Amino acid sequence: MASAESDREVSSAICSEFLRFSAKDTASAWLQASDLHKEVYQHLALYVPKIYCLGPNLNPSSEDLLAPLLLLAPLEWYLLGEEPALALARLENSSQPSQLCGHVFKVGEPTYSCRECAADPTCVLCMQCFLGSIHKEHRYRMTTSGGGGFCDCGDTEAWKKGPYCHKHQANSSDCSLQDPLAQLSEDMVARGYNIFSVVLKYAVDMLTWDKEDLLPPGLDPPDRGDTYYCMLFNDEVHTYEQVIYTLQKAVNCTQKEAVSFATTVDREGRKSVRFGDFQFCDQAKAVIVRNTSRQSRPLRVQVMHSSVVAHQCFALRTLTWLGHIIASSDGLRRLLCQVGLQNGPEGENSSLVDTLMLCDSKMWKGARNVYHQLLMNSLLMDLKYKKLNHDDHTPSLFFSLPPRPSDYVRDDHDREFSITDLSVQIFTVPSLARMLMVEENLMTTIIRTFVDHLRHRDLQGRFQFERYTALQAFKFRRVQSLIGDLKYVLITRPTEWSDQLREKFLEGLDSFLELLKCMQGMDPVVRQVGQHIEMEPEWEAAFTLQMKLTHIITLMQEWCSTDETVLIRAYQKCLTALSQCHGGFTDGKQPISLSLAGHMVDTIRYPVSQERVSIHLPVSRLLAGLHVLLSKTDLANRSPEQLPLSELSPPMLIEHPLRCLVLCAQVHAGMWRRNGFSLINQIYYYHNVKCRVEMFDKDIIMLQVGASMMDPNHFLMVLLSRFELFHIFSSADCRRRYRDANKDVVQQNNTLIEEMLHLIIMIVGERYVQGVGQVEASDDIRREIIHQLSIRPMAHSELVKALPENENKETGLERVIGSVALFKKPGVTGRGLYELRPESTKHFNLYFHHYSRADQSKAEEAQRKLRKQNGEDSALPPPCPPPLCPLLAGVVGLLQSDVLLAVVSAVLQWTTEPSGGHWTESMLQRVLHLVAMALLEEKQQLESSSGDDDITFTFNSKISRPGEAPSTSGSILALLESLQNAPHLEAHKDMIQWVLKEIPANLIRRDQAERKRKAEMARLRREKVMAQMCEMQKHFINENKELFQQSHEDLDPPAPEHSGPLAEDPEVLVCVGPRLPGPGPRRRQVVTCILCQEEEEVRAAGRAMVLAAFVQRSTVLSKNRTRSPPDPEHHDPLFMHPDLAFATHTASCGHIMHATCWQRYFEAVQAKEQRRQQRLRVHTSYDVENGEFLCPLCECLSNTVIPLLPHTHRYTHTHSHTHTGTHCVCQTPFSSSLQGMITTFGTATYKVGLKVHPNDQDPRVPVMSWASCAYTIQTIERLLTDEEKPLFGSLPCRQDDCLSSLARFGSACWTAAPQTTVQTHFTRLLSGQHTYTSIPARRTPIHLYTHVSSVFSYSSVHKLDQSERCSLGSAQLHLLHLATVAHLVQILITSIYTSVCVSSSALPEVSSGWQLWRCVQSGLLPFLRSAAIFFHHLNAVETPPELHVAGPDQWEALCSYLSLPSNLLQLYYRERSVMEALLQGFPRESNQLIDLPEDYSALINQASSFTCPRSGGDKSRAPTLCLVCGALLCSQSYCCQTEVEGHDVGACTAHTYSCGAGLGLFLRVRESQVLFLAGKTKGCFYPPPYLDDYGETDQGLRRGNPLRLCPERYRKIQKLWQQHSVTEEIGHAQEANQSLVGIDWQHL
Secondary structure: OHHHHHHHHHHHHHHHHHHHOOHHHHHHHHHHOOOHHHHHHHHHHHHHHHHOOOOOOOOHHHHHHHHHHHHHHHHHHHHHOOOHHHHHHHHHHHOOOOOOOOOEOOOOOEEEEEOOOEOOOOOOEOHHHHHOOHHHHOOEEEEEOOOOOEOOOOOOOOEOOOOOOOOOOOOOOOHHHOOHHHHOOHHHHHHHHHHHHHHHHHHHHHHOOOOOOOOOOOOOOOOOOOOEEEEEEOOOOOOHHHHHHHHHHHHOOOHHHHHHHHHHHHHHOEEEEEEEOHHHHHHHHHHHHHHHOOOOOOOOEEEEEHHHHHHHHHHHHHHHHHHHHHOOOHHHHHHHHHHHHOOOOOOOOOOHHHHHHHOHHHOOHHHHHHHHHHHHHOHHHOHHHHOOOOOOOHHHHHOOOOHHHHHHHHOOOOHHHOHHHHHHHHHOOHHHHHHHHHHOOHHHHHHHHHHHOOOOEOOOOOEOOOOOOHHHHHHHHHHOHHHHHHHHHHOOOOOOOOHHHHHHHHHHHHHHHHHHHHHOOOOOEOOOOOOOOOOOOOOHHHHHHHHHHHHHHHHHHHHHHOOHHHHHHHHHHHHHHHHHHOOOOOOOOOEEEEEEOOEEEEEEOOOOOOOOEOOOOHHHHHHHHHHHHHHHHOHHHHOHHHOOHHHOOHHHHHHHHHHHHHHHHHHHOOOOHHHHHHHHHHHHHHHOOOOHHHOHHHHHHHHHHHHHHOOHHHHHHHHHHHOOOHHHHHOOOHHHHHHOOOHHHHHHHHHHHHHHHHHHHHHHHOOOOEOOEOOOHHHHHHHHHHHHHOOOOEOHHHHHHHOOOOOOOOOOHHHHHHHHEEEEOOOOOOOOEEEEOHHHHHHOOOOOOOOOHHHHHHHHHHHHHHHHHOOOOOOOOOOOOOOEOHHHHHHHHHHHOHHHHHHHHHHHHHOOOOOOOOOOHHHHHHHHHHHHHHHHHHHHHHHHOOOHHHOOOOHHHHHHOOOOOOOOOOOHHHHHHHHOOOHHHHHHHHHHHHHHHHHHHHHOHHHHHHHHHHHHHHHHHHHHHHHHHHHHHHHHHHHOHHHHHHHHHHHOOOOOOOOOOOOOOOOOOOOOOOOOOOOOOOOOOEEEOOOOOOEEEOOOOOOOEEEEEEEEEEOOOOOOOOOOOOOOOOOOOOOOOOOOOOEEEEEEEEEEEEHHHHHHHHHHHHHHHHHOOHHHOOOOOOOHHHOOEEOOOOOOEEOEEEEOOOOHHHOHHHOEEEEEOOEEEEEOOOOHHHHHHHHHHHHHHHHHHHOOOOOOOOOOHHHHHHHHHHHHHHHHHHHHHHOOOOOOOOOOHHHHHHHHHHHHHHHHHHHHOOHHHHHHHHHHHHHOOOOOOOOOOOOOOOHHHHHHHHHHHHHHHOOOOOOOHHHHHHHHHHHHHHHHHHHHHHHHHHOOOOOOOOOOOOOOOOOOHHHHHHHHHHHHHHHHHHHHHHHHHHHOOOOOHHHHOOOOOOHHHHHHHOOOOOOOHHHHOOOHHHHHOOOOOOOOOOOOOOOOOOEHHHHHHHHHOOEOOOOOOOEOOOEEEEOOOOOEEEOOOHHHOEEEOOEEEOHHHHHHHHHOOOEEEEEEOOOOEEEEEEOOOEEEEEOOOEEOOOOOOOOOOOOOOOOEEOHHHHHHHHHHHHOOOHHHHHHHHHHHOHHHOOOOHHHO
């Protein structure tokens, strides 16, 4: 009470002081003061504690009202010298419009980047600028912003073309050269400098203040009380649950209060959790620290004096105020930049901006966000301070670069809240990045800072990650952000080089090579023999580093390629670094001499299976990349004296890449199984698309470089030695020695031979890299696409994943895909697919180097199948390769080397024996491929040579010579000829024949060319003759047209004489009334139980048969989603409310069971659930406690069963009455089991529809069943109308069976209720005694429901003999007439003109009778169609064929079927007073899901403006759109959780209960994902209706392709909703994906 009184006293004191306060007088006093700093600080010391932080609960509304008037207004008057609003408006009008947009993105706002024009992927546009730019017609990427960046429109360095939108077009006069301060008066400049200095100094001091109980000098409050705050700060270590639990213990708050505290801490970075004296707050701090320090470092908590907190709050407010002020004037912005960058008394790097940046890691999240925003609005929006200039202050913003990464590594906040995140705004400006590289040695600084943080090394100085602790691993992940900064610096290649830039880049390259030297050979592995490895070694960190550096290494090479001097010096430096790493590459190993096929080479013995091998060789691979650049630029031929080519040692170059490739081969051969999964994972990533460009591909190139510089025979002998296969091919009788080995060894050696032959194929054949082969840049990506599509047709996203991305996240796919593939658009499901063009299959290479074994097998099978379909043989010869570059031309010598020929000959000799195990078909296939490659190479040389002197490739002559020692067989040609007819090589026959055909073709190429020329001349002659003959035929036909016409007429069949209808019309079919057809001969209805497979006839007195069914509440047809659900205890369901807000729908899967079988099955399901231990219980797709189960056959979700009843006329005539006094007791015609199932289904409908406990004695039980039948019929009729399907014949069997069962059940359910109850319902239906208080007394409910209920209830009132069928039919017809007339009057009153007011009491005039008739027809059709469906299933009458066809003209057939006159106007004329009582609007339109925008970015933009309704304007992190009503919700957040039925649920789940009776369809906007929810425990995700240009969804918005609405897919979602199949879809999804069951759907 005392606290409240003191608060009122303070408030009244502030109000009285506010009335006496004058901002203008205060500013005038400051102008006269000699010490402005002192005066302002005294004012702030007096008023800030009186406005901010006055109690435990902050009052933002009071602060927002008083702070501008008492604190900010004097500052504005001092700065502007007049009324602030007028002055700011004048400044804004006089300022030149900025060329830079500078729009700061909100969280979740759409951003656009042009894939064709952006300098790098970080250059983005806001939606307004994008729509006004040329880039909307280009290929662009759409993403959502994480917040913090700004629009680059107007920045000429960010765009290759089109840097301006229409709004920010460049002015004719260059405003950037004008000084914006010239637009301000000298007095304003002086005042602005003074006040900005004071205010900015105050804000910086308070935000960087680290004392909890003291204030800076001059700010001490006059009255200092003992009031403190216990401030809890955010970190990224503790979870929400930990913080909530700790707060409940520490400050004794409820869970909801703790959730609110935790949400605020996470959003703003800190929150006061207790207010009081120091001891009271310190107790809470001690509890929080103690509870959170057990498993990790404790939460940061400070006990701060209220005055300190107050000044910090106002300091944030001043920074926001500064941003608002400078937005009005470029001059004020320039002035603030000068103040912020002016060095302080401490000297260099002591400006206010430097202080903020250096203390960034010490501030809380909210403070960081505010000052980061001010930096972007000031320094980065001023071209003078963003771009390179001669101002002395320009570099000072970036002097503090070295400490910043270290601070970030020690910090625990995400990068988006760190000052390091602004590096993307700085380093991506090319001119600024070059200036920092030259003047500040930026590149070297970044690399050295990165290396300094990786301190764990082995004895050789290589990185060692396996000893990392959890904290060190955490720091390693954070320090990787430096690699991103280096990528930003290098992402734009220079077009002009200066000497300084060359020196600084090469200095940075030296540092980079030092980094790569620490990676060269790291994480070596040794083959485990005997015992399996005990603990998997750490390997992920090394590959993470490699993947992070992949684009950096590529960018380094691209920078080198732009300047020959840089390229030469870089090549020299890299070669020196490699020599330092492996100067003595022999490693002390034993030197050996190898001899094979008459050749000898000296090398070392290095068995990879016994020695240490490393996959990480970045220095070798960088050298390979630079060597290719030398070849591409032809520098080796033009300036050989500048290159150290003579210093190259080919054996040293190939040694380590060869060891790595041999390691992969041995792993594939199963020799390293005991080394565990770590090595398998390394091999996988070595070949993976993310790493292979700078790993596997560069190793192949390095082997190509070595092969071009070495003798081919020497190279192959070293290759055989490293593969440990030399002894096999060098033995005098290699076949015998090989056969005698162990079976496992033979199998391993076979695999190694296959891998070695594959490696030779790759070394010789992979020529599609510029510098290796004479190709264009697009040829490589074209070849990649061809080989991916040779496996199978692929979607665009699959192709993108299979292709390597460059630094701009581009693959180059779009440039070439059209030339090699055809796009096939998707249907309602599936994705769009690219299929390979037939003419592109000739480029298929079975041994494509990027194929995995599985891919190669699939591609081979697909291509052989394709060739078979085209009638071709099964041979898959290699394609013709492009010529090699001159520097690597020596590689082709491998194909005709003696060693390779010896290997080929040996393999061919082994294959002559059908069995033996010492050869494999894959081995033979590779040998034939090599021979084919050699033949094609010779063919190309023959075709391109000018004479015999130019031909150096003589493969044909070599394979025709007999073999030499150690081989004693005939020539390779002779071996091939002997193998072509071998029965055990039938699969290779076509390939062998292709090779044999190609051999003589090369020998007689000229004769073939001559024959080809003659054949072409003969073909031309034949075509000429055929053309002449065709011309003569046409001339003859034109001259004899009449003859041909007469012959056609003679051939036409005679027309039938009678084309009209038959003379005798069949009997007209009717479904209701006295003319209803009789029962006819009795037909047995026999069904089969899906559980016991026994057949059973459906009889009234027989065993009960049931259909599995699902009853649910529905709002699909609702016209009022704001009405709350009715009170279940007092709700009267007899009359359906006209707005159909809530109804009950029944569906069935159509599968039939015995009632007893179903009961046993359901009891077994219940017992199974009860037996499961509590600890193993998880949510399932069905809730047994609510009676749910899965259909035993189709697993469709069900919660009850519908009894199968025979047709009505089968049993009604056996119905008898017993009169006792005044009561009539009906004897049921059904067996006890059927009677029990009738009760079961009626009770289930009652329970679900009203959400009450079962009570079969409640008089509302039959009414709920009738209403469910009517509603189900109405939804199906609406669905058929919307889909333009015929009324009968188009429904699936399961829906047809469900309707029949519902209709027969409705006509019989009165047997399970007291007859007086049903009679009372009938009487009330006819009298219209409904109990709705929200409807005018003279308005009636919907007549379909009244009609269905009256027909069903009439059976209990009917007292006549049931054998008199006409009486019952007449009663049904009279009831139909009554409902039709009532419905007709409603239509006439309300629907003739849509513009007429509904409350009109008279019929408006119509322009014609035809118009009136059309209104009546369109309004009555839904009712009549529903009535036809109802009576068809109730009376089991056949349907007329006219209603089996969809079309508009069905009025006559429908009226005839319902025994109604086609002219219904004679039925509606009644008294005016009666007509005026029926005013509910008809006809009704079908409910549809909301309209979605065509462009998905419009939806993202709409969601970005949505704020959480409970978080004070904070942006929602997961905005979710309800597809039923269009409401935007804050999903998956603690802030918007509400309590529903005693449980805390998320916003979406809570919304389903008010909008969809517990069922909801939502679109998660930022994830581009549809969400289905049903109740609290069931849900699933569904593909969205938005597709990109390639027919694919983009769930998660990862690819960034523009998304557009697909109407067909949206209609499919709508159909699921209208058919009430959403719950079924959820059940199927959860059964197929068990991970969905574990999601807490209620929290969404």
